[in-house]
Amino acid sequence: AQSVTQPDIHITVSEGASLELRCNYSYGATPYLFWYVQSPGQGLQLLLKYFSGDTLVQGIKGFEAEFKRSQSSFNLRKPSVHWSDAAEYFCAVGAGGSGNTGKLIFGQGTTLQVKP
């Protein structure tokens, strides 16, 4: 069965520091991978996605993620964090194939706190 693990429930970084949020997935075939961000009391906004091709994916707000098949990982990175990046981040995996309904499996989320 598909699953997604975000090992870090809570991360605190200083403004201007680099950031890496970890995501590990379990899926037999090539997965479709996503990162979403959620500000308090809001819906989820898509940061980036990987379907195929280049394993380094660029997203909005200066984020990027790298798909590493050998490690079953899709870690999210940002070189310099801004205070406005404080939010909850969700990794998700989807299954391809005919007849698939596009369902996603989400990780439990990582809450990012940014220190001034």
Added chain:
Amino acid sequence: SQTIHQWPATLVQPVGSPLSLECTVEGTSNPNLYWYRQAAGRGLQLLFYSVGIGQISSEVPQNLSASRPQDRQFILSSKKLLLSDSGFYLCAWSRGLAGGKETQYFGPGTRLLVL
């Protein structure tokens, strides 16, 4: 462009009362539609999804039901709310493409508090 709406934004209901949450999508046709619940401090749990009018799949047994009376309308209901139904309810849509290469887009959510 496509937009997704949810209402109400916030709802406080007594235990045992009925529930109806509505989600509508604009700017697309025949989308896949999804209902998620997000309990405090937890991730997202898929409750229902729909690939067409009148077609509802339930992911977990529970006190809730869903309906899709129109192409771009998705309703989450309950006849009698439980305390455990409290949470943040998110609706999402995707284009309904063959092969499952789907991106889901989320609405603003409804916060439900059952007292």
